[in-house]
Amino acid sequence: MTEKIILPAEVKVCATCSYWDGDRVVDSDMKVVVVAASCQGECLAQERMIPGLNDVRQERSCIWEHLDPDEPSDLAA
Numbered sequence: 001m002t003e004k005i006i007l008p009a010e011v012k013v014c015a016t017c018s019y020w021d022g023d024r025v026v027d028s029d030m031k032v033v034v035v036a037a038s039c040q041g042e043c044l045a046q047e048r049m050i051p052g053l054n055d056v057r058q059e060r061s062c063i064w065e066h067l068d069p070d071e072p073s074d075l076a077a
Contacts, residue, residue, distance in 0.1 A: 003037040005053065009067050015052030018065045019045040022052050026067060033067065 007016055008031060014020045015035045022041015025034040039052035045063050056062045 005035055005037050007033045007035070009033055012056045012064055013052065014041065014043060014050045014054040014056060014064075015039065016067055017043075017056065018067050019043055019063065020050065020052065024052065028068075031068075 007013065009016050009026070010031075015022060015024050016033050020041050021044055022039050023036065024039070024041075026032075027034070035052045037053070040049050041052055042048070043050045046061055056064045
């Protein structure tokens with residue numbers, strides 16, 4: 001059985017980024033991301049395979065984006 005990791009959605013690793021296309025489960029109510037410890041996925045921004053637990057704070061070309069959708073704008077048109 002593969003070891004699973006539970007991450008708060010705001011932790012800056014690839015698995016919690018909206019540009020990472022890997023195998024994960026996102027619980028929007030609890031705001032957690034569940035991934036396998038050894039997961040890999042494609043970074044759609046960098047177009048390369050990256051481990052899900054990669055710490056993006058050290059990535060110079062990273063454009064990490066939180067998984068939560070943008071807040072609706074209060075500006076009236």
